[in-house]
Amino acid sequence: MTTIRSLAAALALLAGPALLAAQGMPTTPPTPRATQVPVAGALAALGAPPNPKVAVHWDRFYDHAGLHEIARRIAAAHPERVKLGSIGKSTQGRDMFLLTVSNFKSGDADRKPAMWIDGNIHSNEIQGAEFSLYTAWYLAEMADRVPAVDSLLTQYTLYIVPSINPDARDHFMHKPNTASSPRTGLAPRDNDGDGRVDEDNLDDLNGDGHITQMRRRNVNGRFKVSPEDPRLLIPVLPGEQGEYDLLGQEGFDNDGDGFVNEDADGGYDPNRNWPWRWMPQYVQGGSDPYPTSLVETQNVIRFVTAHPNIAGAQSYHNSGGMLLRGPGVPQDEYRPQDVQVYDVIGRAGEEILPGYRYMIVWKDLYIVWGGELDWFYGAKGILTFSNELFTPFLYFNRQEQGGGGPGGGAQNRRYQTTESRFNSLLLMGEAMVEWTEVDHPQYGKVEIGGTKKNFGRVEPGFLLQSDGHRNMMFTLFQTAQMPLVRVDSVTTRSLGGGLTEVTAVVLNTRLAPTHTQQDVENSITRPDLISLSGGRVVAGFVIDNPVTGDATEQKRDPATIRVRNIPGNSAVRVKWIVQGAGPFTVTVDAVKGGVSSLRSR
Amino acid sequence: MPLTPVLRRALTLAAVLVAAAPVGAQSRTAGYHSAARLAAVVDSIGRANPQLVRVTTLATSPGGRPVQVLRIGGADEKPGLLVLAGAFGPQLASSEVALRLVREVTARVQRDAATRALLTDYTLYVVPRLNPDAAEAYFATLRHERRGNDERSDDDRDHVVDEDAADDLNGDGMITMMRVRTGPGGGGEWMPDPVDPALLRRADPLKGEQGLYKLYIEGRDDDGDGLYNEDGPGGTDPSINFANNYQFFVAGAGEHQFSAAETRAVAEFVTARTNLAAVYVLGMQDNLIKPWEGRRTPGIGGSPQGTSAGGPFTAILPEDATWYAEIAKKAPRPVAAIDPVSAAENGDPLSWAYYHMGRFAFGSRVWWPGRPPADTAAGRRAPTPDPIATERNDYRWLKAHDPSGFVEWKEVAGLTIDGKPVEVGGFAPFARLNPAAATLDSLGLQQAGWVLELTRMLPRTQLAGPVTVTSVGPRVWRLTADVVNTNYLPTNAAIGARSRLPRRVMVELALPTGITLSSGRKQQFIESLRGSGGTQRFEWVVVGDAGATLTLRVGAPNTGAVTETITLRAR
Secondary structure, eight states: OHHHHHHHHHHHHHTOOOOEESSSOOSSOOOOOOOOOOOOOSSOOTTSOSSOSSOOOOSEEOOHHHHHHHHHHHHHHOTTTEEEEEEEEOTTSOEEEEEEESOTTSSOGGGSOEEEEEEOSSTTOTHHHHHHHHHHHHHHHHTTTOHHHHHHHHHOEEEEESOSOHHHHHHHHHSOBOTTOOOSOSSOOOTTSSSOSSOBOOOOTTOSSBOOEEEEEOTTOSEEEOSSOTTOEEEOOTTOOOOEEEEEESOOOTTSSSOSSOBOSOOSOGGGOOSTTOOOTTTSTTOOSSTTOSHHHHHHHHHHHHOTTEEEEEEEEESSSEEEESOSSTTOOOOHHHHHHHHHHHHHHHHHSTTOEEEEIIIIIOOOSSOHHHHHHHHHOOEEEEEEEOOTHHHHTSOOOOOOOTTOOGGGHHHHHHHHHHHHHHHTTTTEEEEEEEEETTTEEEEEEEEOTTSSSSOOHHHHHHHHHHHHHHHHHHHHTSOOEEEEEEEEEEEETTEEEEEEEEEEOSSSOSSOHHHHHHTOSOOEEEEEESSEEEEEEEEEETTTTEEEEOOSSTTEEEESOOOTTEEEEEEEEEESOOOOEEEEEETTTEEEEEEOO | OOOOHHHHHHHHHHHHHHOOSOTTTHHHHTTOOOHHHHHHHHHHHHHHOTTTEEEEEEEEOTTSOEEEEEEESSOTTSOEEEEEEOOSTTOHHHHHHHHHHHHHHHHHHHHOHHHHHHHHHSEEEEEOOSOHHHHGGGGSSSBOOOOSOSSOOOTTSSSOOSOBOOOOTTOSSBOOEEEEEOOTTSSOOEEEOSSSTTSEEEOOGGGTOOOOEEEEESSOOTTOSSOSSOBOSOOOOGGGOSSTTOOTTOTTSOSSTTOSHHHHHHHHHHHHOTTEEEEEEESSOOOSSSOOOBOOOBOGGGOBTTBTTTBOOSSBOHHHHHHHHHHHHHSOOSSSSSOOOOOOOSSOHHHHHHHTTOOEEEEEOOOOOOOOOOOOSTTOOOOSSOTTHHHHHHHHHHHHHOGGGEEEEEEEEEEEETTEEEEEEEEOTTTTTOOOHHHHHHHHHHHHHHHHHHHHHSOOEEESSSOEEEEEETTEEEEEEEEEEOSSSOSSOHHHHHHTOSOOEEEEEEOOTTOEEEESOSEEEESOOOTTTEEEEEEEEEEOOTTOEEEEEEEETTTEEEEEEEEOOOO
């Protein structure tokens, strides 16, 4: 009895602190309720662990404490593959926790080629954190079931920081917000230049945890109720009689300065604060007064700089179904060698993620100065994608046009219809707050209503795990393309007089080079070192042409040949003249490609 | 084993206490302050003027040395001017002049009522030495100009750190240059200047000139990579670690903008001090002798600069250029007859203060070698154009006024490179940047006067007169206020209006219950108000009982603020 009771208690804990249901659930934590032991699965559905060590519901959103608790459980249940750490504290002192995922029995995780994954830099773009955490969970739970997972973790390391904006993530969860607020972090800022910080926030006038729209009846208003969905307003056409004025987002003039909602919490864009191509706010809004002014930016930079084994990166955003790569500005041009690699991964992504498109930030989206992915590639030479998670394609598995919620232009009618039809046909209308009347301190009687904050930019519950899995698989596909070096052969030939010629062939077996061209041109990462031990090296050479035997001597320190780059799916050949007869051991040490040795026969 | 910064600092202090500067170097260091002595003097100025001066440590350098800031007069609520010196380590003169101007300003406050009044209404901040680590090389036994702080860095990006420092081959206690006499066809690219053979210039193959020398910094190829002294001690150079036009991957530039403790502290300081109206940089860029010119240049793809599509400004705004031109006419000339040469604006503090912080930013090179005596002897005339004009000028000036500032080339006995003889010589370290102590003193006086004059120019917003109250009808009143900028500079540079830094002048009416606003806004902003009496009128109509009062507040941290109580009563 005792055992069963404590097991039940443990499972109740495992049910986890669900904080924000994927659709319309209250934003306050639900009271814990008795949880029964899950019924054991009889047949695994592919791609999911049937009886995971750590039970997690992936059909909802978690606050930072919830994410952290799940991370603790994963690390505790899988110590051989997952370690929990931190890259530093946020502005308000939350841990920016880090999951290091690798097979710790197969070498130093920090010397394996690595993938960086983060999410949630924009605090309202929440699901990237769940997708990041799902990745750690899936890898840990599946490594013993699926050999390819085990092999991925033997070869590579993943550094996963699910939320790099944890303060404002909690703001989004626990305070009234729209689907687009807050984008910022929570360092206090004076947005309107009146010398006061964060003094006029959005206000939840009807107390439902969502910031929706305010409307007021007016026969001369410019909006009317949509004939297709009474919850929606549409603009009237010239000559049409209106019914309503739209008064903007829910809120009032908190500080009595005559402006409504003009200085909400925070007030910057954390994804414009990065050093590469940083610009002041008149060029790039939201950049904050100077690059790396934000402690969250500093923490990521410090970690990535200290881990030069990171070869690839993903930073999850929402929304729109995009697999974005840089450059963020037209001044930067990616080198063709690197574009080839990006293209292979991006095109695979379009297959893995139906409805998602592979795009270039400045060309296909908009110009971004000082963005995170630009720093990763520009300053560090790391191949980086940013996925804009969720796309209206997922509503009815077809490409939709336009965007915008209630009050969007007439040209958006099609998309509105799609959203409202999805809401009616698949969510029982749960995505919208019905219009109700409240007393507004400045406007008098107004009606409050519109879409909830968890609609439009994030997946509803039943699509969440699906989109999370597909995005994870895209990122794991990228991980598996990161460079991986191996000494393929070591052959010897006697030169007489006690001298031996030792020739080694070193392979990079994956798509990505050990150094991107950006890295090569700016000497970001040290050259790959191919060294010989087991004899006294007299001379060392890089073989330029294996057919003709052309070789270039390395005069300094010939025992360790320095190779600027080993391109993807390529070989480099080196040779030495050595005193001694062997056996000799050749080791290749590539910062971003791993370490591997082979002994001559 | 590396010393901890604290221990290293303790040892530095001990060395100062025990031993004077080495003999021979004494004349050069006379009047100059090591980090420890500078800190001691700055602290003593603070102690001697407790009502006037507050000294705080802005940052601690990687070498454990303090970067101090003095706040003189005013308060953080009063409009202020920041004087920033010593970002470029070898230019100690900027620090020394800053220190002297502080001494002079504090002395004037004591003896002169006008200065005392000025520094009651305004605040002067002075950072005398932003890069104390690099400046310390001036006092070392082996004198060598270095730019970086005491971080370790891989200057040549070969992934080995500090592996090839300069070496004193001729044992003169200085690092100068070294030339290898290759002779014709020996791979040299340099030749003696025909007029001043001590100077080298690049041979021009188009003119059939043959290179005779290879030229390096004095020293050995310690790491045998075929390069000489390419990676000595020294980390980030604060004078190129600011954010405007920052260059990644350049030696001394650091990991990224504001990656150095010294520069980050300045970024935080200026961001927090919304009261700073202007910045004056004593450094390697000058815009007072040759004022910055304004240009409207099309940006990327023809879009206007200063926008997301068009990218950054590459020249100051024409509206601001007129002010720079006028102020340059008022500025003193530290050195007569010859103009200074400014370093490129890449990651420097001066252009950052203008383009990113939106402030009027002025820069002085502080000191540079003057015009040498005319030499009209046959064969002594310099060519025009002169490819080595600055070097020639400085060389001739040093020969006339400070002969030890140039070391004549001399073969180092027994030393060859690739079998060729090696000569050591050239400009002595620090000589072209730092004058004798007497000159520092007079420059300090001059700059003290100029800094006070700049302070007097800072904008000041006031009400032109009492707010006019007009009765419009029973209980209905019209209020009219004229906001005026009584001082010289506009409340915001045009760049400041763009960057929203510093804040705009705010005009704010506080209404008690019982008074309602019928027209006009409670809170309004002025984009920029020109100086010398520029005014902007504001009107409101309010409803309230006669005799009721409300308050009007006008101002900004960088222009000062005034509050007036208004009584609803017809005048």
